[in-house]
Amino acid sequence: MMKQFNQSLSPIKLGNITLKNRIVCSPISLNMSETNGVITDNLISFFSNIAKNNLGMVIVGNACVSNIGKGAANEIVIGKKIHLKQLSKLAKSIKKNGTVACLQIAHMGAQGNTHYTGERVVGPSSYIVPDIGIEAEVLTIEEIKQIEDEYVDGIVQADAAGFDLIEIMTAHGYLIHQFLSEHTNKREDEYGGSEKNRLRFLKNILDKVKKKVDTSRFAAKVTGNDFLPKGLDFKKIKFLIDMLDNYNFAYYQVTAGIYETAKQKYIQMKKGSYWDYAQQLKKLTKTPVMAQGSITSMEEGENILKKKQGDFWGMGQALIADPQIITKTLNNQEDEVYKCLAHLKVGSCHRCRYLKQKDKSFDCVTPGSWRRIGEPSKRKKDLQFWNTMLSKLEQ
Numbered sequence: 264m265m266k267q268f269n270q271s272l273s274p275i276k277l278g279n280i281t282l283k284n285r286i287v288c289s290p291i292s293l294n295m296s297e298t299n300g301v302i303t304d305n306l307i308s309f310f311s312n313i314a315k316n317n318l319g320m321v322i323v324g325n326a327c328v329s330n331i332g333k334g335a336a337n338e339i340v341i342g343k344k345i346h347l348k349q350l351s352k353l354a355k356s357i358k359k360n361g362t363v364a365c366l367q368i369a370h371m372g373a374q375g376n377t378h379y380t381g382e383r384v385v386g387p388s389s390y391i392v393p394d395i396g397i398e399a400e401v402l403t404i405e406e407i408k409q410i411e412d413e414y415v416d417g418i419v420q421a422d423a424a425g426f427d428l429i430e431i432m433t434a435h436g437y438l439i440h441q442f443l444s445e446h447t448n449k450r451e452d453e454y455g456g457s458e459k460n461r462l463r464f465l466k467n468i469l470d471k472v473k474k475k476v477d478t479s480r481f482a483a484k485v486t487g488n489d490f491l492p493k494g495l496d497f498k499k500i501k502f503l504i505d506m507l508d509n510y511n512f513a514y515y516q517v518t519a520g521i522y523e524t525a526k527q528k529y530i531q532m533k534k535g536s537y538w539d540y541a542q543q544l545k546k547l548t549k550t551p552v553m554a555q556g557s558i559t560s561m562e563e564g565e566n567i568l569k570k571k572q573g574d575f576w577g578m579g580q581a582l583i584a585d586p587q588i589i590t591k592t593l594n595n596q597e598d599e600v601y602k603c604l605a606h607l608k609v610g611s612c613h614r615c616r617y618l619k620q621k622d623k624s625f626d627c628v629t630p631g632s633w634r635r636i637g638e639p640s641k642r643k644k645d646l647q648f649w650n651t652m653l654s655k656l657e658q
């Protein structure tokens with residue numbers, strides 16, 4: 264019998280933008296741009312291949328506001344003249360089938376990596392990511408103001424390129440998060456200390472850009488728990504949400520953890536804690552909330568909506584493993600979905616994440632996944648590997 268997905272398939276309004284359904288491709292970064300940040304045609308075909316498969320919105324991950332803002336050599340960079348042409352092509356290719364295009368904007372700050380990018384690593388205060396081991400240089404006030412301007416240039420360019428919505432990354436321990444959290448912000452000037460001061464970097468960006476782009480087209484990925492005594496959690500993020508609500512943000516999505524606490528993050532995600540975080544976030548705001556994190560099927564997404572844990576939902580790895588998962592489910596071909604191995608068992612596969620951590624280009628082990636223009640082509644070897652893993656993991 265055909266399953267019912269009435270809520271997931273109903274439209275939703277985010278600010279003035281309407282999504283044709285409530286199913287979203289969560290932000291994914293592929294580390295597949297040119298080293299100057301220019302988006303490649305391979306990257307464009309990855310996202311348009313997902314967009315055409317019945318998605319309400321596709322969020323492109325980690326568009327960095329400068330080369331220093333990158334965490335890996337081949338991340339997307341935006342804001343300069345050379346970036347506009349391919350950025351526009353990307354937005355157009357996502358929107359072609361009536362899917363809303365959203366660009367996530369970021370700066371890695373102290374979580375950057377000189378070994379990969381050849382750039383300085385900078386942050387609000389001195390800080391060392393344990394697994395990377397590079398000490399971040401403390402930003403001067405002048406440098407902070409310059410990065411605020413780079414955010415403005417990036418956002419203005421995302422708008423000019425045709426993106427419907429712009430998601431500001433305030434989580435995962437990246438630069439804005441570093442300013443917001445007392446774990447990483449030890450400054451004693453106007454950018455550190457009180458909540459008002461820790462918000463200043465983000466507020467300055469919003470105040471500078473609001474005359475150029477309507478902030479009701481902005482969204483944010485926020486943290487529900489950093490798993491650190493001095494980090495952020497739900498008791499501590501009301502100051503952030505209240506400020507973003509004042510700028511009429513279109514939606515929020517909720518995540519957890521920073522690089523330092525990646526292990527705790529995956530354990531909580533697998534337990535479905537992120538969906539509880541989304542439910543808790545809904546209590547802090549009237550702005551629509553996207554639930555995400557380890558959603559493996561349309562059925563799970565629909566249940567989240569039924570339980571009112573979120574207003575719409577996003578998937579990342581399930582769409583990486585099979586960009587056609589939604590189409591196949593709607594066509595009653597769920598048996599043909601190539602499942603993400605990590606969703607079956609934590610730690611069973613880490614390839615897509617691991618490659619970026621090692622500064623390699625994106626890949627996935629399933630036969631249905633996309634690798635470059637013209638794919639997927641079902642490779643016998645992949646099919647054999649995936650089938651063997653699947654039978655082991657499902658035992």
Ligand SMILES: Cc1cc2nc3c(=O)[nH]c(=O)nc-3n(C[C@H](O)[C@H](O)[C@H](O)COP(=O)(O)O)c2cc1C
Pocket residue numbers: 289290291292293323324325367432484518555556557558577578579580581615616619
């Ligand atoms: C390869 C890969 C790249 C990712 N890149 C980003 C990113 O650029 N920005 C971001 O906010 N989250 C990123 N994520 C996290 C996803 O958006 C999502 O929050 C996470 O994978 C959990 O959801 P899932 O179980 O549906 O994949 C990435 C995840 C993967 C697997």
Ligand code: SF4
Pocket residue numbers: 580581583584602603604605606612613614615616626627628629632
């Ligand atoms: S590479 Fe592995 S973990 Fe990543 S999406 Fe594919 S199957 Fe899942």
